[in-house]
Amino acid sequence: MRAIGPEWAGRGWSAHILATGEEDEGPFADEMRAAGYVVHHVPFxxxxxxxxxxxxxxxxxxxxxxxxxxxxxxxxxxxxxxxxxxxxxxxxxxxxxxxxxxxxxxxxxxxxxxxxxxxxxxxxxxxxxxxxxxxxxxxxxxxxxIDERRFPLVDEAGRAAARAALGCAAGQFVLVSAGRCHDIKNHAAIIRALPLLPDNVIYLHAGGGPLEAEEWALAQRLGLDARVRMLGVVDGIHTVLAAADAFVMPSITEGLGLAAVEAQVMGIPCVLSRVEGLSELAPHSRAGEWCGLDAESIAAAVIRLRQKDLGEVRRLALLDAEDARRIYGxxxxxxxxxxxxxxxx
Incomplete structure (x- = not known):
């Protein structure tokens, strides 16, 4: 909504947002005002x-x-x-x-x-x-x-800069997920997949939520402290996505999966669960792989992606990015x- 805020007035519309938080308008109220919305608050x-x-x-x-x-x-x-x-x-x-x-x-x-x-x-x-x-x-x-302006295509220089900023070592294969730490997002299955993958595969997650501490505890129990990084809520999600070799989203269910679309418009191949909502991204998911909901299936999809010709993956990812940008701009x-x-x- 922030992305289209400046467009309303030019078409003769006055756009308003009603916040119903118990204590305040919420963390994005000022950003929405800056985008042109009138923000109201009726406390729940x-x-x-x-x-x-x-x-x-x-x-x-x-x-x-x-x-x-x-x-x-x-x-x-x-x-x-x-x-x-x-x-x-x-x-x-x-x-x-x-x-x-x-x-x-x-x-x-x-x-x-x-x-x-x-x-x-x-x-x-x-x-x-x-x-x-x-x-x-x-x-x-x-x-x-999505606001495609915030997610430009990432090239090799941009990928290297993002990895340096996040402390990713040369030769590491970086899996990234983004979103709220909730059971329907199935982040625990990604963590359980890591022991089934080579040691140079690491996992970065951007986002917080009720299961964040539990997911980190799982990584520690599995001895994956050095391969899992829970980044919490980040301002520059573009930088995290730019560091990725693959974006992973093995959700149990999704309405659509805009986080995956954001990765796709940047030219990042995605590993997605073939479930309602995410399956609609198939026409522009040629560079990536599909998986189930369990750790073994996720690991197998990542292995298949790594075995592909890198040049072909990059070529298909650019086609996916063009299609996703056109559909979801x-x-x-x-x-x-x-x-x-x-x-x-």
Whole structure:
């Protein structure tokens, strides 16, 4: 959203963001303001009065369009936005495998939202098919995008500089992952794959989260202290990606996998699990390899990648980068949103 912030005013739109953090607006509020957004804050509280505050906010602002991106309380936000007179869109950003009573409740809520006129969107065919199968929820496809300007193609000089900055030794084969340390990201399987790979293969992870300490503890138990580096949240993710011989994303599920797209537009081959969401990247994943969810499968995919002709891998990676940049460039996403919102009338 930050990438397209400056574009709204030029097309006659005033763009706003509502933050609902309990204590503050969140760490990116100032960046979003600098990008041209008006940032508001209605602090979340576990009380019905919170939803009354949100409805009053919607009524006061008199928005033409309200776009909801969260899963939690999405039905209630959609109901309040509809009552406030806005045209409402809601994007399902992931594959939600709810079961039992929660699945039934979400199915009923999605049906009621549809009856209210909320337009549901999703990033790709996999999420659209899953929403229909699990919840009977019809969705339209809406584009996802990245800020491709932040992820330029990396050449040999850039790769060498990034490796030097991160302290990677000559001759090491560098695996990189990026994202929140959560069980669906399956980082533990990457760590367990390392003992199955040559000693010069190392693993860098950029990102934090609830499992960060647990993942580092696993690396220590396996004696991989020198081969695993948990970098935490980093400002310059481009530098970390630029150091990679391969980007690894063996997720259990993904809505799409934009972190992989960011690596692809830089010309980095990817090792991806063939699961819903990530499988949609196949047309521009010619340089990389596919894997399963277990350590053995991940290690085998990395070995296959290393056995390929390096020149051919680099050639295919450039083709992948060109395709990914064309499909997921920021202006493609922006134009897609304008088309979506224009359908509101």
């Amino acid at each position: 509280r576990r009380h019905p009065g919170f939803f009354l505050d949100v409805w009053r906010f919607f009524r006061t602002q008199r928005f033409d369009v309200i776009h909801i991106h969260c899963e939690r309380a999405n039905f209630w936000f959609g109901l309040l936005a509809t009552l406030a007179g806005a045209k409402v869109f809601r994007t399902v950003n992931n594959i939600f495998r709810f079961e039992g009573g929660l699945r039934l409740r979400r199915r009923v809520q999605r049906w009621l939202s549809w009856r209210l006129g909320v337009v549901c969107t999703a990033p790709g065919p996999d999420v659209i098919a899953h929403e229909m199968w699990r919840f009977g929820n019809p969705c339209r496809q809406t584009p996802y995008w 920021r202006m493609n996403g922006f134009e897609g949103l304008l088309t979506l919102y224009g359908s509101a009338g």
